[in-house]
Amino acid sequence: MSEKIENLLGEDRTFDPPSSIVENANATQEWFDLANEDRLAYWQKQALERITWYKEPKEILDDSDAPFYKWFKDGELNLAYNCLDRHLETDGDRIAFYWEGEPGDSQEITYKDLYERVCKLSNGLKELDVKKGDRIAIYLGMTPEIVISMLACARIGAVHSVVFGGFSAEALADRINDAEAKVVITADGAWRRGDIVPLKQNVDDSLKLTDHIESVIVVKRTENDVTMVDGRDYWYSELVDKQEADCEPEVMNAEDMLYILYTSGTTAKPKGIVHTQAGYLTGVTTTHSAVFDVKEDDIYWCAADCGWVTGHSYIVYGPLANKTTSVMYEGAPNAPDEKRLWSIVEKYKVNIFYTAPTAIRAFMKWGVEHPQAHDLTSLRLLGTVGEPINPEAWMWYHENIGNESCAIVDTWWQTETGSIMITPLPGITSTKPGSACGPMPGIDAVVVDENGIEVSKGEGGYLAVKSPWPSMLRTVFGDEKRYIDTYWSKYDGMYFAGDGAKYDDDGYFWLLGRVDDVMNISGHRISTAEVESALVAHESVAEAAVIGRADEISGEAIAAFVTLIGGYEGNEELISTLRQHVSDKIGPIAKPKSIVITNDLPKTRSGKIMRRLLKDISEERKLGDVTTLANADIVSELQTRSSESRDE
Numbered sequence: 001m002s003e004k005i006e007n008l009l010g011e012d013r014t015f016d017p018p019s020s021i022v023e024n025a026n027a028t029q030e031w032f033d034l035a036n037e038d039r040l041a042y043w044q045k046q047a048l049e050r051i052t053w054y055k056e057p058k059e060i061l062d063d064s065d066a067p068f069y070k071w072f073k074d075g076e077l078n079l080a081y082n083c084l085d086r087h088l089e090t091d092g093d094r095i096a097f098y099w100e101g102e103p104g105d106s107q108e109i110t111y112k113d114l115y116e117r118v119c120k121l122s123n124g125l126k127e128l129d130v131k132k133g134d135r136i137a138i139y140l141g142m143t144p145e146i147v148i149s150m151l152a153c154a155r156i157g158a159v160h161s162v163v164f165g166g167f168s169a170e171a172l173a174d175r176i177n178d179a180e181a182k183v184v185i186t187a188d189g190a191w192r193r194g195d196i197v198p199l200k201q202n203v204d205d206s207l208k209l210t211d212h213i214e215s216v217i218v219v220k221r222t223e224n225d226v227t228m229v230d231g232r233d234y235w236y237s238e239l240v241d242k243q244e245a246d247c248e249p250e251v252m253n254a255e256d257m258l259y260i261l262y263t264s265g266t267t268a269k270p271k272g273i274v275h276t277q278a279g280y281l282t283g284v285t286t287t288h289s290a291v292f293d294v295k296e297d298d299i300y301w302c303a304a305d306c307g308w309v310t311g312h313s314y315i316v317y318g319p320l321a322n323k324t325t326s327v328m329y330e331g332a333p334n335a336p337d338e339k340r341l342w343s344i345v346e347k348y349k350v351n352i353f354y355t356a357p358t359a360i361r362a363f364m365k366w367g368v369e370h371p372q373a374h375d376l377t378s379l380r381l382l383g384t385v386g387e388p389i390n391p392e393a394w395m396w397y398h399e400n401i402g403n404e405s406c407a408i409v410d411t412w413w414q415t416e417t418g419s420i421m422i423t424p425l426p427g428i429t430s431t432k433p434g435s436a437c438g439p440m441p442g443i444d445a446v447v448v449d450e451n452g453i454e455v456s457k458g459e460g461g462y463l464a465v466k467s468p469w470p471s472m473l474r475t476v477f478g479d480e481k482r483y484i485d486t487y488w489s490k491y492d493g494m495y496f497a498g499d500g501a502k503y504d505d506d507g508y509f510w511l512l513g514r515v516d517d518v519m520n521i522s523g524h525r526i527s528t529a530e531v532e533s534a535l536v537a538h539e540s541v542a543e544a545a546v547i548g549r550a551d552e553i554s555g556e557a558i559a560a561f562v563t564l565i566g567g568y569e570g571n572e573e574l575i576s577t578l579r580q581h582v583s584d585k586i587g588p589i590a591k592p593k594s595i596v597i598t599n600d601l602p603k604t605r606s607g608k609i610m611r612r613l614l615k616d617i618s619e620e621r622k623l624g625d626v627t628t629l630a631n632a633d634i635v636s637e638l639q640t641r642s643s644e645s646r647d648e
């Protein structure tokens, strides 16, 4: 980390907010003034102004059972109503989504269309006996049905658990079992770079590992053959087309559960992060308006997947509640070629574009000729999320996509935080390439030392949040102890984010990556323990150690070190079997980029694997003192093997 801190200290470029944005920005200095004066009054103002309530809340925050905080707990509302119904009278014909399919098909979906499609699915779910509080797994590609499914759940008070379509059957089964989901909504397949991801086949395989599921709803998208089980499996259109296009929204309490979203932690078992209704909607609508500075006629594009929190907050709930017109794209950024995203920007005259640093690094590698082939002058604001953005990638984005005139917002947040926490505000903040700048109004984020004392300017430490905020997670599904242990026990009364951070001399925040055993692969969290346990589950593997090593495109790449059970030969074939095995267990995103087979792993005398040393070896750094190792000879063997494995 110290090396990174030194590099960052050299960054002294600043960019003032574009004057065109300053003049008419949604978020102004007054927001900070109010939040600093009275944080709870600030949040109450946001909640009352942005949400249409059935019953307005009188109480803002109940902290009597901390860290099980409750926000607006006597309020009543429905999120689908807030995202759809309330817009219909004046804006039913407004486009909610310009949807682009990967093969080139497209749909223009108005708020009225979306309302009707959501109501019909809501009625279809009711026909399958789905009731308030039931959990529904959603395992779909980026077609309109993924948004419709989430909103249909919200409408009838069911809890959605979206599982990213890139996860394997086993990963899906784990999540179904943990949430005890009773319905899965899936598709025959999803398009990915011209290939079909066999979603329904994966669901069938996952159902061999769970007995919770009563019904499977199958969207027809890729038209590949699938097996349908009578009485359990329903074609989406057969279930939904016949339904009424109206469905009374369920009146929800502010603290009823809205969704569960699984994310990796430091153990092999993913955590089901729980979000509730009103605080979450307050957080996502406030930040969507303030950070992206979205105006009535803007075309906004969050190029994420609804399988991750970014899609939940900034494709579905934030933009729709704010009556925004969005672009939604189904496929890969290089399908059919590397110009695809830029042709979409030109086609719809996109004004606001939000993506991940890993995507930007891929654009850099593909070359400037691709964005240059299209007219990108409609763009006014660019955003990034998911991992630290290196200043070089920030500058490339600024110059080649932003034409040196767009505001850039580097937004730090997490599945757990629900909405953006640390970010520049486009009409207020002077930005520095690579810095997420500072906390949103009403967010008490700080950098602290090991003892929880705030560090001084120019110093580094851990990122923490000193006070609760409305869109925070409420618990880990079914595991209150894990909620407390993970987030609330490192520091007394403060939320521990698991990220390293530092203040520069001006007090700007610089995020430095995870400080726990969580890797960040292309902006997606994967725990080292999850990959290790997948490897050890293979019959040939005795022991495995996994680390994230620096990678030019994906930020980090998974590097595994494995010892074998006697009798197995560590050849190329076994290595590729093991890589595939991890992909089957978790999903292609967790496939190790390199696997080194070794006779032994470097361990301390007490038997603890020295991951830091493995990281140094993988990144070809000069090694420090290795005399504390029980088996120092292993180091040179690993250095040789690791450099041989780098081109995997």
Ligand code: PRX
Residues within 6 Å of the ligand: 263, 309, 310, 384, 385, 386, 387, 388, 389, 410, 411, 412, 413, 414, 415, 416, 436, 497, 498, 499, 511, 512, 513, 514, 520, 523, 524, 525
């Ligand atoms: O390490 C931080 C990194 O992503 C983690 C959260 O991952 P996830 O819950 O999957 O949510 C990603 C999308 C919100 C954080 O703990 N991270 C996210 N945004 C940034 C970031 N690191 C640095 N800079 C960011 N802007």
